Amino acid sequence: MTTATQRTGRSPLKSLTFKVTFFATLLMVVVVAVFSAVFIVSERQKTEQNILQNGQTFSRFSAQSIYDDYVQFYTHPQPEDFQNFKDRVQAILASNKDITSVSMTGLSGRILFDSSEFTHGKYSGPARTITDKQTIAAIQKETISTRSITVGQKSYTEIVVPLSNSGSSHILSMRYLLSYDLLRDRIQSIYQRSAMVGAVLVVFAVGVTSFFSLGLTRPIARLTRVAQDIQGGNFDSRAQEHSEDEIGTLALALNDMAGDLKGYYVGLETKVRERTQALEKAEVKLVENVHKQDALLASIGDGVIATDQNGVIVLINKVAEELYETEASKVLGASFTNLWHLESNHEPVTAEKEPITLALRSGVSTRSSNYLLVKQDKKGEGIILFPVSVSVSPVTMEGRIIGAIAVWRDITQEKEVDRMKTEFISLASHQLRTPLSAIKWFSEMLLAGDAGELKPEQQEFTRNIVESTERMVELVSALLNVSRLESGRLIVDPKPTNLIELLGSIKNDVSAKVAEKKQTLKIEINPNVPEVNLDQSLISQVYVNLLTNSIKYTPAEGQIEVKIERIGDQLVSTVSDNGYGIPAKEQGRVFQKFFRAENVIKVVTDGTGLGLYLIKAIVESSGGTIRFKSAEGKGTTFWFSLPISGMKKHAGEVSIN
Numbered sequence: 001m002t003t004a005t006q007r008t009g010r011s012p013l014k015s016l017t018f019k020v021t022f023f024a025t026l027l028m029v030v031v032v033a034v035f036s037a038v039f040i041v042s043e044r045q046k047t048e049q050n051i052l053q054n055g056q057t058f059s060r061f062s063a064q065s066i067y068d069d070y071v072q073f074y075t076h077p078q079p080e081d082f083q084n085f086k087d088r089v090q091a092i093l094a095s096n097k098d099i100t101s102v103s104m105t106g107l108s109g110r111i112l113f114d115s116s117e118f119t120h121g122k123y124s125g126p127a128r129t130i131t132d133k134q135t136i137a138a139i140q141k142e143t144i145s146t147r148s149i150t151v152g153q154k155s156y157t158e159i160v161v162p163l164s165n166s167g168s169s170h171i172l173s174m175r176y177l178l179s180y181d182l183l184r185d186r187i188q189s190i191y192q193r194s195a196m197v198g199a200v201l202v203v204f205a206v207g208v209t210s211f212f213s214l215g216l217t218r219p220i221a222r223l224t225r226v227a228q229d230i231q232g233g234n235f236d237s238r239a240q241e242h243s244e245d246e247i248g249t250l251a252l253a254l255n256d257m258a259g260d261l262k263g264y265y266v267g268l269e270t271k272v273r274e275r276t277q278a279l280e281k282a283e284v285k286l287v288e289n290v291h292k293q294d295a296l297l298a299s300i301g302d303g304v305i306a307t308d309q310n311g312v313i314v315l316i317n318k319v320a321e322e323l324y325e326t327e328a329s330k331v332l333g334a335s336f337t338n339l340w341h342l343e344s345n346h347e348p349v350t351a352e353k354e355p356i357t358l359a360l361r362s363g364v365s366t367r368s369s370n371y372l373l374v375k376q377d378k379k380g381e382g383i384i385l386f387p388v389s390v391s392v393s394p395v396t397m398e399g400r401i402i403g404a405i406a407v408w409r410d411i412t413q414e415k416e417v418d419r420m421k422t423e424f425i426s427l428a429s430h431q432l433r434t435p436l437s438a439i440k441w442f443s444e445m446l447l448a449g450d451a452g453e454l455k456p457e458q459q460e461f462t463r464n465i466v467e468s469t470e471r472m473v474e475l476v477s478a479l480l481n482v483s484r485l486e487s488g489r490l491i492v493d494p495k496p497t498n499l500i501e502l503l504g505s506i507k508n509d510v511s512a513k514v515a516e517k518k519q520t521l522k523i524e525i526n527p528n529v530p531e532v533n534l535d536q537s538l539i540s541q542v543y544v545n546l547l548t549n550s551i552k553y554t555p556a557e558g559q560i561e562v563k564i565e566r567i568g569d570q571l572v573s574t575v576s577d578n579g580y581g582i583p584a585k586e587q588g589r590v591f592q593k594f595f596r597a598e599n600v601i602k603v604v605t606d607g608t609g610l611g612l613y614l615i616k617a618i619v620e621s622s623g624g625t626i627r628f629k630s631a632e633g634k635g636t637t638f639w640f641s642l643p644i645s646g647m648k649k650h651a652g653e654v655s656i657n
Contacts, residue, residue, distance in 0.1 A: 028205035029198075035633045036194040043190050048180065051098050052146070055178040057157055058096040060144060062176035063161040066092060070113065072102060081555040089115050100156070100179040104163075104172055109136045112172070135160075138172040219247045223254060230254075235262035253336075303408035306601065307356060309401055311335050323408060325375065336406075343372040343385065346650070347622055359392040359404045367391040369411060370620070440469040492622075492650035494533040499564055500525050502536060506543050510551060517556045521547075526565040533646025538618050545611040545637055546575040552607070553600050554579030554635075569644050570624075576637035590628065591616045599632060617638075622647045 066089055073085040077413035093099055093115060103114035130136060138145040138160040149158045157178040162170050221241065229237035235258050239251035259386035303320030307313055313336055316328050324331075324339055331339050336356055342349040352358060355366045370387040389411045395403040443466045446454060454462060503523050514521045543562075550560045554577045563574040582590060582597050589595045619626045619640045624642035 002370060005283050015597075021323075024209035025202065025206050028209070029202055032198040032201050035492040036198055040187070040190055040194060041516065047186055051178065051180065052157060054096065055098055055176065056144065056146065058099060058175065059159045059161050059176045062092050062095075062102075063163060065170065066102065067104065067163050088565065090313070098178055098180070099176050100264060101177045103175045104174055105130060105139055107140050107170070109139060124539060135175070139175065140170075142170045149177075151177070154274070186590060210303065218253055219243070219251075223247070223251060226254060226258075230258050230261060233265075235259075242388075248572055261465060301409075303341075304405045305336065305408070306395075306403060306405075307336055307360075308403045309360060311337065311356060311360065311404075313339065314403070320408060323410060324371075341374040342388075343366075343374055344370050344396060345623065347648075348374075354405055355390045356404050357391045359394045359406075360401060363394050363401050365391070365393040373408075373410075386410060386412045434473050436469055440473065443469060492535050492538065494535050494649055496531040497534040497536055497539070498531055499529060502540065503543065503562065503564070510547050514560070517551065517554070517558070519551065519554060519556065519558045519560055521560045521562075523562045528565055529566050529571065530644070532644060534642075534644070535647055538622070538647070542615050542618055542640065543573070543575075545615050549611060550575060550577040550579060550636075552604050553577070566644060570641040571644050572639060572641045574637060574639040576635065578635035581632040581634050581636055582628075583632050591626075606645055 024063040024078065051208065057634040058113045069085050069088045073081045084138070089102065094290060101114065101116040103116075106113045110131065111128045114128075130139070135149075135158065138158070139149065141160065142162050144162070145160050147158050149156055157180075159176040159178055161173040161174045161176070163174055165171050172589070226239045228238050237258065238255050300317060303318050303323040304313035304317045305313060313331050313334055316331060321327055326339065337354065342354070349371070355368065355371075358364075358366050367390070369387070371388050371390055373388045375384055387410075389409040390406060392404055394401050395405060433516045443462050445451065446462045447459060447466065453567065503525065507521065507523060510521070547562070554560060554638065558578055560577045561575075563576075565572055580597075580600050583599055586595075586597050591612050593613045595612070596607055596609045616626050619642065622642055624640055626638065628636060628638045630636035
């Protein structure tokens, strides 16, 4: 295991010692620097104040003496007197080296002498007059005044001392220039002393800091080595620091942590070992389950395909491979739309209407046997269409659709059996119509007395024969219609149809039955419903069957309502009643052949059980859908929708009866 020292490449002891020493030294340097700066500023201010005070005192006491010497020289202007005066002034100035020059001026500013111009044997140069207003104002004051001035590039303090005659009248002023040149030398000396003291303090600080930092970091270094041992997995390593300060507390905490970690590590090793064994068993179980799943999929006689939520194939069994004449390696990871093409009602099924797509989008299972699978024949000379049954269920997890499973079955044999059965029924029904028609005809002749007058009992028997024959003819007609529809031989000839007129005609046809049971029939057609291309004979079968059922299975004085409206691109028709209803346990069989609910068989004995099957076949073959809802004892509502574009023309062989 990599330690902190190995990762950083440096010793923690050296690093911490360096940091402590560096920052402590830096702090000391800052303190010394601040102290030196304050000391230097203070010394400078103090020295400047002393120089100014000495200059003022010197000026006050020397002014009168210089004036007396000047008067004496002025009274006896001899060459040797000028030299004496010059020597006298220079001797006075020599007693204060901070005073660079002295001059005597009249109150008007005229300079009487200036010590800076004692040259060429003269006491003063050419007559000059001071023009600076502030200096003239100071000269005219009767008190000593000081101010800072600049002459050339040098700064001075100007000290002006008023001079009075024996009558105490202010007649002249003595003007001194105080220089700070010597102050720089003194400040430089202060700088040097401060630097020496600071260096000594810094060296002392480094030594003291190093001593204390080593005393601090050595225990930390020992604790670090213990921590590195623990990090490396040596949980028996312990810190040997026994001081009562924070270091000792940290050592105790580190030792306790090492003991806890050792216990955790031992427990973790046990859990990991147990978990590893459990995972190994689970892996074996998983492998077994995978093999069982593969065997199960291989044993299923139907094709099974699984997709993810995007329709990408993730599983396919052998039967499906044979059904689509492909291999798993070629289709896994590809979209299911690349694997097959379907047809329904003689039209290609688009990707949006594929059963897998519908299941993935709606989350509802779908099942249908109305698909034809399209694939190339083995010689590549054409296409083969064969019927398939498709059942698709979405796979959900936590309310989210994550895929779908589709089960495909080749129902060619079942369809062939159905075809043969349909043909048999069609043939038998067709053959039965002639004798049944003859029986009905002769029975009606007997009732009419064509063979002589019948006794009342004979008339009753003959009337029963006619009614039974009519029911048989109705059943044969229904069977013929079903066989024609299933065989695809039915002619579909759509024409623009006015639904108001169509429903009016149907209402007239059923009005006698409605009146017989004193029922109320209400038909409501929304004005926005246009003429639709419909095969009137087929659509009439739908409305007539639904209305006949409502009339038949609704008690006397019941309510029946028909409503037609346009919703989007669909023509929606609703037929509702408040009749007997359909038991919930039987509602799944409503559209099956020969189905009749148990609760109405006892009330209405006659009926073929083919009407709703025929209705559903007509609606779905026309591109529509049919649904219903029902509650036993409360009534039933059927609604079906057709595309507003109408039915598609189909050139068949026979028309519906």
